[in-house]
Amino acid sequence: MNQNLTRRQLLAMVGAAGGATAIYQTGMAMGVMADTGAVARLDLKNVGASKKNVVVLGAGLSGLAVAYELERAGYDVSIIEASHRVGGRSLTLRSGDIVDEMGNRQVCEFDDHPEMFFNAGPARIPGHHRRVLNYCKELKVPLIIKGNFARNAWMQDNDHFDGKPVRVGHYVADARGFLSELLYKAIDLNRFDQPLSAEDRERLLQFATTFGDLRPGGSYAGSSRAGYDEGGFLRPAVSREPKSFEALLNSNFWRRMFDGSERPDWGDPLMEVDGGMDGIVKAFVREIASPIRTNAQVQSINLTSSGVDVVYNYKGAPQKISADYCFNCIPTHFMPGIPNNLPKDYREGLAALIPGNFMKIGLQMKKRFWEEEGIFGGATNTTQPINAIWYPSHGIHGDKGVVLGAYVLFDRVKEWDRLSPKERIRLAGECGDRIHEGYSGYIESGVSIPWGRMNHMMGCGTQWTDDVRERYFKLLQQPAGGRHFMIGDQISYHSSWQEGAFASAENALLELDQRVRAESSQTGMG
Amino acid sequence: MMRRLSVCTAILLISTMAAAEEPIIPADEFVYCTVCHGVQLMGNEVLGAPRISGMDSYYVERQLRSFKEGWRGTHAQDATGREMHPMASALTDGQIGEAAAFVEATRSEAPVSTVIGDKAAGEMFYGTCSACHGTAGEGNRELNGPPLAGRNDWYLVRQLQNFRDGVRGTHPQDVYGQQMAAAMMILSDDAAINDVVAYIVSLDL
Numbered sequence: 001m002n003q004n005l006t007r008r009q010l011l012a013m014v015g016a017a018g019g020a021t022a023i024y025q026t027g028m029a030m031g032v033m034a035d036t037g038a039v040a041r042l043d044l045k046n047v048g049a050s051k052k053n054v055v056v057l058g059a060g061l062s063g064l065a066v067a068y069e070l071e072r073a074g075y076d077v078s079i080i081e082a083s084h085r086v087g088g089r090s091l092t093l094r095s096g097d098i099v100d101e102m103g104n105r106q107v108c109e110f111d112d113h114p115e116m117f118f119n120a121g122p123a124r125i126p127g128h129h130r131r132v133l134n135y136c137k138e139l140k141v142p143l144i145i146k147g148n149f150a151r152n153a154w155m156q157d158n159d160h161f162d163g164k165p166v167r168v169g170h171y172v173a174d175a176r177g178f179l180s181e182l183l184y185k186a187i188d189l190n191r192f193d194q195p196l197s198a199e200d201r202e203r204l205l206q207f208a209t210t211f212g213d214l215r216p217g218g219s220y221a222g223s224s225r226a227g228y229d230e231g232g233f234l235r236p237a238v239s240r241e242p243k244s245f246e247a248l249l250n251s252n253f254w255r256r257m258f259d260g261s262e263r264p265d266w267g268d269p270l271m272e273v274d275g276g277m278d279g280i281v282k283a284f285v286r287e288i289a290s291p292i293r294t295n296a297q298v299q300s301i302n303l304t305s306s307g308v309d310v311v312y313n314y315k316g317a318p319q320k321i322s323a324d325y326c327f328n329c330i331p332t333h334f335m336p337g338i339p340n341n342l343p344k345d346y347r348e349g350l351a352a353l354i355p356g357n358f359m360k361i362g363l364q365m366k367k368r369f370w371e372e373e374g375i376f377g378g379a380t381n382t383t384q385p386i387n388a389i390w391y392p393s394h395g396i397h398g399d400k401g402v403v404l405g406a407y408v409l410f411d412r413v414k415e416w417d418r419l420s421p422k423e424r425i426r427l428a429g430e431c432g433d434r435i436h437e438g439y440s441g442y443i444e445s446g447v448s449i450p451w452g453r454m455n456h457m458m459g460c461g462t463q464w465t466d467d468v469r470e471r472y473f474k475l476l477q478q479p480a481g482g483r484h485f486m487i488g489d490q491i492s493y494h495s496s497w498q499e500g501a502f503a504s505a506e507n508a509l510l511e512l513d514q515r516v517r518a519e520s521s522q523t524g525m526g
Numbered sequence: 527m528m529r530r531l532s533v534c535t536a537i538l539l540i541s542t543m544a545a546a547e548e549p550i551i552p553a554d555e556f557v558y559c560t561v562c563h564g565v566q567l568m569g570n571e572v573l574g575a576p577r578i579s580g581m582d583s584y585y586v587e588r589q590l591r592s593f594k595e596g597w598r599g600t601h602a603q604d605a606t607g608r609e610m611h612p613m614a615s616a617l618t619d620g621q622i623g624e625a626a627a628f629v630e631a632t633r634s635e636a637p638v639s640t641v642i643g644d645k646a647a648g649e650m651f652y653g654t655c656s657a658c659h660g661t662a663g664e665g666n667r668e669l670n671g672p673p674l675a676g677r678n679d680w681y682l683v684r685q686l687q688n689f690r691d692g693v694r695g696t697h698p699q700d701v702y703g704q705q706m707a708a709a710m711m712i713l714s715d716d717a718a719i720n721d722v723v724a725y726i727v728s729l730d731l
Contacts, residue, residue, distance in 0.1 A: 102561070102562075102609075102612065102613060103558075103611075103613040103614075103615060103616045104612060104616070105616075297557060297560065298565075299549065299565050300565065313551050313552075316551055318549070318551065333572045333573055334561070334564075334573075336564070336571060337560075337562070337564025337568060337569065337573070337575070338565050339565055339568065339634075339635075351571070351572050353572075354572075355572070414605075417608075455558060455561060458561065458573060
């Protein structure tokens with residue numbers, strides 16, 4: 001069997017890649033309503049005199065969006081929130097804020113200063129999350145650019161390159177260079193059973209040369225893209241020496257780098273809310289006139305013939321609300337612990353979802369030492385337990401700054417959960433010391449937010465297996481008994497993103513609107 | 527009218543609760559319990575938090591102390607126990623007593639069965655268990671055997687496995703846990719554990 005790639009195979013591969021993209025785009029365009037691209041503003045029918053009332057369970061982003069929209073459409077809305085605060089996982093921590101971790105209550109001890117805050121939940125808004133952006137525009141929430149992929153930040157692995165950090169730009173330039181050199185040689189050998197045409201061959205060689213910044217003849221011998229070791233302004237530039245290809249390949253950085261920087265959700269430029277991501281929460285709260293009750297924990301949810309009855313505890317006494325409709329963004333994994341009479345398959349679907357787990361650490365640094373290393377925003381990646389360090393894109397050249405000192409996902413969170421908040425800060429500092437000299441010495445105070453241990457949360461990033469998605473997703477997108485809508489990022493394909501929460505809220509509201517319109521046309525009202 | 531549980535009323539409630547079926551409103555510091563264990567501590571299998579509604583306060587108190595001291599909930603394989611450990615650690619001695627009173631005062635519907643086992647075979651095994659846990663799984667205060675009826679079957683299975691595998695009941699200070707671990711001689715394999723649990727959940731308190 002011939003091991004060489006035939007020209008036909010090569011072109012077929014290119015064609016297949018293009019085809020997949022085309023199929024993806026077509027697929028996205030096939031939805032009933034726009035799910036990507038321009039998303040139209042909701043235009044819900046005003047219920048006016050019919051005075052329909054709605055109870056919203058949970059003051060997370062989806063619950064707030066529902067309350068905001070329904071209030072505008074003339075509904076009577078009440079919002080019930082179990083925790084002491086509004087916003088759910090959209091949590092920006094500042095001086096004096098409580099971190100209500102189960103068994104480890106902390107107080108944020110950052111300086112009381114407008115730049116000293118930490119987005120413990122959502123922190124990044126990509127340009128294609130149109131619902132988030134629409135709300136920011138409508139509610140006049142100011143946005144700034146947030147660096148995510150930064151060539152001057154670091155890659156660091158204890159087991160490779162002597163454990164020393166490597167500049168992201170250096171790594172990327174070398175990786176592309178080596179890959180291109182391989183491609184160049186393969187083309188140059190031209191050992192295809194049907195040789196490439198002279199034109200194809202020339203174009204591919206040019207492509208490889210440009211992609212990897214190769215020297216004439218197709219070798220990679222370093223690139224100015226890797227950054228300079230010296231000079232470039234008054235003296236000739238000396239590019240960084242290329243790393244060895246073997247070391248690069250063994251380092252495993254490529255696993256996260258090529259994924260992390262090239263997905264649309266993480267692709268620069270991202271945005272964040274000026275002054276903290278909870279600016280979105282505050283804007284909703286400012287606009288919403290309906291009562292929002294915090295420290296109000298739901299005790300039961302029951303569908304009735306004409307609506308939904310909700311009992312909750314508030315100020316030491318049980319309260320009951322009978323509403324026409326209920327919108328529920330309580331984490332699905334709490335639903336098995338709340339008595340309810342929702343349909344059996346619906347309850348099974350809720351119980352089949354697995355709570356995910358994220359942890360973030362925010363560290364107030366007494367000096368913006370990273371700026372002296374040429375880093376202004378963006379992220380360092382490491383194979384150490386902290387996974388990443390993010391540098392603030394705001395407050396540049398200020399005296400101090402708050403960095404993200406760890407961002408840990410799923411199973412790797414467990415080892416952190418077991419540590420006390422103090423031990424977590426110490427470990428984060430030790431990891432940072434291997435990346436930035438003197439790192440731990442700059443830490444003035446820190447907060448850790450393990451979402452799987454946060455009161456009234458106990459998870460983040462709901463996990464749907466393919467089987468569960470297939471069996472229950474559509475069911476849970478529909479209202480139980482036509483009255484109870486499960487919402488939140490948990491009921492979307494974008495769990496743990498604000499856009500997922502808003503998309504789910506929008507979907508439920510459109511469903512409600514359809515029902516209300518159908519009802520009013522039947523009764524001749526409207 | 528439902529009542530909010532405070533230190534004083536808790537003690538009152540213990541004696542009167544048998545007749546009362548009203549839901550108890552937890553004091554603020556015990557809302558934490560309901561986050562995982564559910565409304566009225568009805569249990570939540572998704573979070574691995576068992577139903578503890580109405581559990582004897584002496585036993586709850588002992589277990590909370592055991593968690594707090596690290597006699598329980600510190601073994602590397604005890605994932606859910608390790609989640610409980612910091613919760614108990616945050617409680618003062620006084621709060622442990624109050625928490626136990628709150629737990630005992632809660633009521634919820636009996637749990638649904640989830641474990642499949644051979645009840646007849648389980649009944650044979652249970653003969654030994656009944657010496658301490660009562661013939662109807664009602665428990666025996668004098669012998670320090672907690673009630674088993676009314677607990678989630680999946681939770682009983684997990685605990686029996688933990689006792690068998692040295693995950694629970696190995697700490698020298700955990701005297702009663704050690705007794706239970708020793709009693710696991712009769713239930714060596716998973717099938718036997720499922721059988722005996724299937725029998726226990728068939729008992730009606």
